[in-house]
Amino acid sequence: MTTRWIDEKIMLQQFPTRFATILKGVGWSEFAKYRAKSGKQFAEVRLFQSVGSDKARRQFGIINAYDLENPTFLDNRYVSDMSNLAVISVGDGKQTRFDLPSEYILPGTETVTVNDAPVANTEYTIDSKGKTITFKEAPTGLIKSSYYLSSKAFEPTNTFGIFLFDSVTFDSTSKNVSIGIGDGSTKTFETGQTNINPGSVTVYIDRQEVDDLSYVVNYTTGIITFHEAPKSGAITVDYSRSSEPIEGNDYGDLTVTTSGVLNTAEGMGELAFSAANFAKVSIPTVMNLTNEANFNASFSRDSLLHLWGSINKDRLALFMRVDASSNTDDVYYVPLYLGRVNNSGKKPRQNTVLIGGAKTGSTGKWAKGKMIGGTNVDYGVNTSNGNEFVSLHQTIGGSYYQKHYLSFITHDHSIDKVESGDGPSVYSDKYHHSFMYVKHPFDKEVGVLDGIYAVHPKGLEQDAELEVEKAVVHEVIGVGDGQTKVFHLYHRCQEASPQVYVDCMEKTDFAYDTDYKAVEFSTAPAPGVEITASYTVHELYQFNLAMTPQTPMRLEEATPYNPIGWGIYKENL
Numbered sequence: 001m002t003t004r005w006i007d008e009k010i011m012l013q014q015f016p017t018r019f020a021t022i023l024k025g026v027g028w029s030e031f032a033k034y035r036a037k038s039g040k041q042f043a044e045v046r047l048f049q050s051v052g053s054d055k056a057r058r059q060f061g062i063i064n065a066y067d068l069e070n071p072t073f074l075d076n077r078y079v080s081d082m083s084n085l086a087v088i089s090v091g092d093g094k095q096t097r098f099d100l101p102s103e104y105i106l107p108g109t110e111t112v113t114v115n116d117a118p119v120a121n122t123e124y125t126i127d128s129k130g131k132t133i134t135f136k137e138a139p140t141g142l143i144k145s146s147y148y149l150s151s152k153a154f155e156p157t158n159t160f161g162i163f164l165f166d167s168v169t170f171d172s173t174s175k176n177v178s179i180g181i182g183d184g185s186t187k188t189f190e191t192g193q194t195n196i197n198p199g200s201v202t203v204y205i206d207r208q209e210v211d212d213l214s215y216v217v218n219y220t221t222g223i224i225t226f227h228e229a230p231k232s233g234a235i236t237v238d239y240s241r242s243s244e245p246i247e248g249n250d251y252g253d254l255t256v257t258t259s260g261v262l263n264t265a266e267g268m269g270e271l272a273f274s275a276a277n278f279a280k281v282s283i284p285t286v287m288n289l290t291n292e293a294n295f296n297a298s299f300s301r302d303s304l305l306h307l308w309g310s311i312n313k314d315r316l317a318l319f320m321r322v323d324a325s326s327n328t329d330d331v332y333y334v335p336l337y338l339g340r341v342n343n344s345g346k347k348p349r350q351n352t353v354l355i356g357g358a359k360t361g362s363t364g365k366w367a368k369g370k371m372i373g374g375t376n377v378d379y380g381v382n383t384s385n386g387n388e389f390v391s392l393h394q395t396i397g398g399s400y401y402q403k404h405y406l407s408f409i410t411h412d413h414s415i416d417k418v419e420s421g422d423g424p425s426v427y428s429d430k431y432h433h434s435f436m437y438v439k440h441p442f443d444k445e446v447g448v449l450d451g452i453y454a455v456h457p458k459g460l461e462q463d464a465e466l467e468v469e470k471a472v473v474h475e476v477i478g479v480g481d482g483q484t485k486v487f488h489l490y491h492r493c494q495e496a497s498p499q500v501y502v503d504c505m506e507k508t509d510f511a512y513d514t515d516y517k518a519v520e521f522s523t524a525p526a527p528g529v530e531i532t533a534s535y536t537v538h539e540l541y542q543f544n545l546a547m548t549p550q551t552p553m554r555l556e557e558a559t560p561y562n563p564i565g566w567g568i569y570k571e572n573l
Contacts, residue, residue: 002026002312002515003026003310003311003312003515003516003569004025004026004310004311004312005308005309005310005570005571006022006307006308006309006310006311006318007306007307007308008022008306008307008308009304009305009306009307010304010305010307011084011085011101011301011302011303011304011305012156012295012299012300012301012302012303012304012305012322013085013101013102013154013156013301013302014085014101014102014103015064015154015156015305016044016046016062016064016154017103019062019307020046020048022307022311023048023311023316026311026312026313027050027051027312027313028048028049028050028313029048029049029050030046030047030048031047031048031049031249032046032047032168032170032249032250032251033045033046033047033249033250033251034170034250034251034252034253034254034275034276035152035252035253035254036254036256036271036272036274036275037253037254037255037256038255038256038257038258038259038271039069039259040067040068040069041065041066041067041068041069041259041260041262041271042065042066042067042068042155042253042271043063043064043065043262043268043271043272043275044063044064044065044066044154045061045062045063045272045275045276046061046062047059047060047061047168048060048061048062050313050314051313052313052314052339052340053312053313053314053486053488053513053516053518054314054340054347054351054486054488054518055486056340056350056351058339058340058352059164059165059166060162060163060164060165060338060352060354061162061163061164061165061272062160062161062162063160063161063162063163063268063269063271063272063284064154064157064160065157065159065160065161065262065263065267065268065271065272066154066155066156066157066262067155067262068151068155071155072155072156072157072158072294072295072299073156073295073299073300073301074297075300075301076148077148077149077153077155078146078147078148078149079102079105079146079147079148079149079301080146081111081113081144081145081146083300083301083302084302085101085102085301085302086101086144086145086146086147087101087142087143087144088100088101088133088143088144088145089143090141090142090143091114091135091138091139091140091141091142091143092138092140093138093139093140094138095138096134096135096136096137096138097132097133097134097135098132098133098134098143099131099132100126100130100131100132100133100145100147102147102149102153102301103130103131103153103154104129104130104131104149104150104152104153104154105126105130105131105145105147105148105149105150105153106130106147106148106149106150107126107127107128107130107150109147109148110126110145110146110147111145111146111147112124112133112143112144112145113143113144113145114139114140114141114142114143114144115141115142116142116144119135119139123135123136123137124136129152130150130152130153133145156295156301157262157263157294157295158263158288158289158290158292158293158294158295159262159263159268159286159287159288159289159294159358159362160268160287161265161268161269161272161284161285161286161287162284162285162287162336162338162354162356162386163269163272163281163282163283163284163285164281164282164352164354164391164393164401165278165279165280165281165282166278166279166280166281166350167278167279167280168276168277168278168279169242169276169277170242170251170254170276170277171197171240171241171242171277172240172241172242173200173238173239173240174193174237174238174239174240174241175238176204176236176238177191177192177236177237177238177239178234178235178236179191179192179224179235179236179237180235181232181233181234181235182205182229182230182231182232182233182235183229183230183231183232184229184230184231184232185229186229186230187225187226187227187228187229188223188224188225188226189223189224189225189226189235190222190223190224191222191223191224191237191239192222193222193239193241194220194221194222194241195219195220195222195241195242196217196219196222196239196240196241197219197239197240197241197242198219200238200239200240200241201217201219201224201237201238201239202237202238202239203215203224203235203236203237204235204236204237204238205230205233205234205235206233206234207234207236214226214227214228215227224237242277254275254276256271256274256275256373257274258270258271258274258373259271263288263293263294263362264286264362264363264364265283265284265285265286265362265363265364265372265385266364266372268284269283269284269364269372269373269377270372270373271373272284272373273372273373273374273375274373274374275373278375280400281375281377282354282377282385282386282391282393282400282401283364283366283370283372283377283383283384283385283386283401284364284372284385285354285355285356285358285364285385285386285387285391286356286358286362286363286364286385286387286550287320287334287336287356287357287358288332288334288357288358288359288362288548289305289320289321289322289331289332289334290322290327290330290331290332290359291329291330291331291332291359292330295322296326296327298325298326298327299322299323299326303322303323304322304323305320305321305322305323306320306321306322307319307320308320308542309336309568310451310568310569310570312515312516314339314340314450314516315337315338315339315340315450315451316336316337316338316339317336317337317339317449317450317451317452317566317568317569318335318336318337319333319334319335319336319544319546319566319568320333320334320336321333321334332357332359332546332547332548333357333462333544333545333546333547333548334356334357334546334547334548335355335356335357335544335546335548335551335553335566336355336356336357337353337354337355337449337452338352338353338354338355339352339353339450340352340450341353341438341446341447341448341449341450342435342447342448342449342450342488342490343445343446343447343448343478344447344475344476344477344478344479345478345479346396346479346481347396347484348392348393348394348395348396348446349393349394349395349396349398350393350394351393351447352392352393353390353391353392353393353404353438353449354386354390354391354393355386355390355391355551355552355553356386356387356551357387357546357547357548357550357551358387358548358549358550358551359548359549359550360549360550362550363385363387363388363550364377364385364387365385366378366379366381366382366383366385370383379399379400379401379402380399380402382402382403383401383402383403384401384402384403384404387550387551387552388403388550388552388555388557388558389403389404389405389552389555389557389558390403390404390405390406390438390552390558391403391404392404392438392440392446395440395443395446396443397443402440403440404438404439404440404446405438405439405440405441405552405558405559406436406437406438406439406454406552406553406558406559406560406564407436407437407438407439407445407560408433408434408435408436408437408454408560408561408564409432409433409434409454410454410456410560410561410564411561413561416458423459431466433453433454433455433456433466433567434453434454435448435449435452435453435454435490436448436449436452436453436454436564436566448490450488451568451569452566452567452568452569453466453468453541453566453567454561454564454565454566454567455541455543455564455565455566455567456561456564456565457543457545457563457564457565460543460545460565461543462543462544462545463542463543463544464542464543465540465541465542465543465570466540466541466542466543466567467538467539467540467541467573468491468537468538468539468540468541469537469538469539469573470536470537471534471535471536471537472489472490472491472493472533472534472535472536472537473534474501474532474533474534475489475490475532475533475534475535476530476531476532477489477490477519477531477532477533478525478530478531479528479529479530479531480502480524480525480526480527480528480529480530480531481524481525481527482524482525482526482527483524484524484525485520485521485522485523485524486518486519486520486521487518487519487520487521487531488516488517488518488519489517489518489519489533489535490517491517491535491537491539492514492515492517492537492539492569492572493514493517493533493535493536493537494535494536494537494538494572495535495536496512496514497512498512498519498533498534498535499533499534499535500519500531500532500533501531501532501533501534502525502529502530502531503529503530504530504532507521509521509522509523510522519531519533538572538573539569539570539571539572539573540569540570540571540572540573541567541568541569541570542567542568542570543565543566543567544565544566544568545563545565545566546563546565546566553565553566
């Protein structure tokens with residue numbers, strides 16, 4: 001799995017599935033998914049994790065919430081043969097089975113053609129979920145189909161959410177489980193299930209509830225022991241248990257008894273968090289693609305979402321933008337940074353930061369004792385939502401999701417003359433920019449966003465490319481603690497390997513992963529010793545400026561210069 005620059009155009013209807021595929025290609029696994037359901041309101045949740053080059057495990061979730069009583073598009077969830085979503089594939093005369101482009105169509109509503117010629121429904125089968133079509137004979141040529149979407153199918157909206165968490169379990173309830181028959185002598189009965197939730201057990205004899213003081217439950221082993229052996233009668237039990245997600249498991253629809261305004265952090269989180277048990281979950285970071293309540297009528301299910309940036313198993317540094325033809329001013333350049341920050345000292349306990357972009361009025365707000373979906377998300381008065389401030393998963397001192405700020409070399413707005421702009425120095429003929437630091441008022445510098453420069457927007461257009469070329473001498477990449485073996489350069493070096501020094505002595509007992517800029521020692525450096533690296537750099541970065549008003553790069557409270565752009569690492573030159 002390697003660092004990739006992606007430049008993808010995805011149809012809105014396919015966004016969750018295609019995004020999961022992109023993440024899988026760089027080392028993030030979708031380890032569980034489910035759909036929280038309350039009436040016709042749904043929150044489709046996908047959970048991802050990776051083990052980074054620093055050996056740390058990172059997890060996050062994506063929420064796509066929608067209301068089928070009020071679908072986004074006025075098309076009755078019908079895909080006509082004029083849509084790009086009607087194109088299934090181009091048959092080669094060999095393949096018979098194909099994935100359907102929208103996933104979860106309503107079987108029986110389709111009209112299938114090959115090279116515009118109708119195909120009888122006796123010549124193919126569609127699986128019961130409406131996800132695949134299999135032909136009796138392998139078709140040759142363009143395969144298309146019109147169809148209706150089933151209620152299982154995703155409904156695109158202008159808003160989605162991203163959240164961090166420590167762990168997750170799912171509850172399952174078992175009713176009327178037979179565990180034996182009373183015989184007057186047997187006191188011990190096995191449920192056949194381990195790790196039962198304490199307090200969830202109800203025992204019945206001949207369908208009559210038994211006083212819970214007449215027996216003892218071993219919740220770990222699932223064994224129930226009566227003080228006095230039941231004399232007769234069928235013994236049954238109700239109980240619930242929480243289980244860790246099974247890798248790749250789709251939990252399907254999980255019914256909840258709550259609802260909300262789904263284009264807000266609280267509304268989407270209310271559904272999503274009610275259906276699972278999250279430990280230390282963050283307030284959802286809202287991502288808005290436009291400045292509208294939802295997509296306007298010029299958009300459709302097959303409208304394109306442009307997604308670009310640098311991604312790997314350590315972090316995502318991305319921008320996204322939907323088709324801006326209809327109303328350019330209302331269609332945002334939306335930023336997303338999720339993952340590791342580079343630093344030269346001690347690491348945060350959980351080194352994952354989250355930055356997103358949203359419109360005004362949709363972001364989550366802290367309140368004392370705040371609950372979302374039955375989960376406490378009050379992490380103190382400085383709880384961050386990842387929209388107004390940078391959110392760090394867990395600080396070195398142990399605090400969760402606290403407000404962090406941006407820090408970089410900058411100047412005052414007062415010297416931004418209209419005629420001057422931002423350009424190269426007349427003395428060096430070079431631009432002078434710095435990395436984008438993440439800072440806390442008490443902890444000070446945490447580290448820098450990996451592979452991102454802070455770039456002043458004046459004089460630059462969106463997608464401008466910037467070249468970085470320099471010699472790095474004794475860059476501090478870490479301080480030994482006797483345990484850590486992996487340290488990271490701030491750039492990718494031109495050489496096959498950098499020169500690495502421990503306590504000023506050059507070392508060769510390390511492996512270098514050029515893709516992740518990772519230096520891994522065979523033996524962890526001793527506590528307190530400084531680790532430095534020297535190398536040369538020749539890299540290409542792409543400039544983009546976030547247009548969402550609720551993002552740390554555009555808010556005076558979070559950044560020393562507003563607005564500030566990102567230069568995202570693109571490739572080595």
